[in-house]
Amino acid sequence: MLGTTFLLAIRSILRHKLRSFLTTLGIIIGVAAVVTISTLGQATTSAVQSNIASLGSNILQVRPGQGFGRGGGGPRPPDFDEADVEGIRDQIAGVTAVAPQAQSAATAIYNGANWSTTINGTTNAYFTVQPWPLVSGRTFTPAEEAAGKAVCIIGNTVRTNLFAGGEAVGSRFRIGNVSCDVIGTLSTRGQAGFGGDQDDVVIMPIKTVQRRFTGTRDIRLMLVGVNPAYDGGQVQQSLTQLLRERRNISGGKEDDFNIFDTAQISATITSTTTLLTTIVSAVAAISLLVGGIGIMNIMLVSVTERTREIGIRLAIGAVASEVLLQFLVEAVALSCLGGLIGLLIAQAAVAGLSLASDLPFLFVPRVNALAFGVSALIGVVFGYFPARRAASLNPIDALRHE
Incomplete structure (x- = not known):
């Protein structure tokens, strides 16, 4: 029926x-x-x-200032220095590595090709905090980091535009007024969570960037890796207390730095x-x-x-x-x-x-x-x-x- x-x-x-x-x-x-x-x-x-995951998990980003949309006519908060990096690495339990960063921008030139890109000065801890595999080549040696050698690891966008997508390791190109030896090429990451091409970057030892590009020893960003076995909130609280002590912030004064937890950002969005x-x-x-x-x-x-x-x-x-x-x-x-x-x-x-x-x-x-x-x-x-x-x-x- x-x-x-x-x-x-x-x-x-x-x-x-x-x-x-x-x-x-x-x-x-x-x-x-x-x-x-x-x-x-x-x-x-x-x-x-x-x-956001491409930025790395279990990472705290530490910057000077009071966060997005804050500020005004007051003096600019001081940047971080190498002693801050060492203090965080040695005094806070649960921190796996601390990667300081100093950034600049310049035009890279190779065999008639030129490309405006971002220069990121850091240490090998950068690759520990947020694993970013290399396609070819190697990372910095301790001697290159200590001496501030003009060596670099380039992102895929830079490799594509300067070397037509071919092998770049072993080549030398000029970026700004510095001749740089390519020792490694990075795997592709794509667009960042808030826009921008993550592959459009030249990574150099931080001392090289400070001496040859920024002209200061200031550190504008620190990436702090957190051991997953530790409570991220507790590590962040300890980090806040340490930085307040180091920057002489007492009483009810507001922090002149901000800490972003990538996991919290991901959950909020x-x-x-x-x-x-x-x-x-x-x-x-x-x-x-x-x-x-x-x-x-x-x-x-x-x-x-x-x-x-x-x-x-x-x-x-x-x-x-x-x-x-x-x-x-x-x-x-x-x-x-x-x-x-x-x-x-x-x-x-x-x-x-x-x-x-x-x-x-x-x-x-x-x-x-x-x-x-x-x-x-x-x-x-x-x-x-x-x-x-x-x-x-x-x-x-x-x-x-x-």
């Missing part, structure tokens, strides 16, 4: 193709919108987490994007409700149009449950058809938007299954009233209907 009922429902839908399509349009739009927004939201979260995706998806889901009302509307019209047909079926022996099932199956079929079309449109939209926005393409089975299940449920909920009305018709009154 169910097979016959299903065939009758499909035949009725195909009899009015345009009307059936327009009936399912609300479901199509609703499912497509919800699935597209939810999937792109998860893709964005995944991309952000990946980019993830929760924010998840909340925004949920809100926007909920707004888009309103169109599913509109689609359900449209299905109920058309099914009521269909009951009115087919009153005599219903009367004939009831008169020749059909029971009310069979009539109810026929109209209910028809409503669910319309709703499921709209759900399937919406899912196909959503996948095409996600693929196109992912390509245009450089986000990873994701297929989330849970989201797709949930959206399709909701579309089927809408068919049941909004199709029951028209179906019940058809099943409750009096056969004699239905046969008299014009």
Whole structure:
């Protein structure tokens, strides 16, 4: 009986193709919108987490100043120095390594090719704090670090633009007024979490950068690696106390430095994007409700149009449950058809938007299954009233209907 009922429902839908399509349009739009927004939201979260993870996990970034958006007309807070680095490394439990950084910018030139890039002066601890594998070559020797030799490790973007993507190790190029020997090339990292190309960098010993580029021994950034076995919050608190002592900050005075925990940044951004995706998806889901009302509307019209047909079926022996099932199956079929079309449109939209926005393409089975299940449920909920009305018709009154 169910097979016959299903065939009758499909035949009725195909009899009015345009009307059936327009009936399912609300479901199509609703499912497509919800699935597209939810999937792109998860893709964005995944991309952000990946980019932040590329900065390294269990890392504390320490900078002078009072954080983003703070400041004003007061004196600039002092930078860090080598004694700060040694103090953090030797006096705080749970610290695996401390990588000081001094940065500058210059134009690199090699065989007529030139490229403006960032110079990052640091030590080998940089590669311990945030592992960044080398494609070829080696890191600095202790002698090169101590003497401030003009040696460098270059990112993939610099290698591509200066050496046309070829082997760079063993070559010498000029950056600013310094001739630099390439001793290593880094693996590709891609875009940073907050924009910028992580591969557009030349890494040199920090003493080289301080002597030849910045002209000072100041350190503008320290990357502090934290042992995963230790409580990151406790390590951060100990670090704050040590720096306050070293920078003579007492009483209720505010810190003139800030510490960023990459894990906290990732968690904050993830929760924010998840909340925004949920809100926007909920707004888009309103169109599913509109689609359900449209299905109920058309099914009521269909009951009115087919009153005599219903009367004939009831008169020749059909029971009310069979009539109810026929109209209910028809409503669910319309709703499921709209759900399937919406899912196909959503996948095409996600693929196109992912390509245009450089986000990873994701297929989330849970989201797709949930959206399709909701579309089927809408068919049941909004199709029951028209179906019940058809099943409750009096056969004699239905046969008299014009």
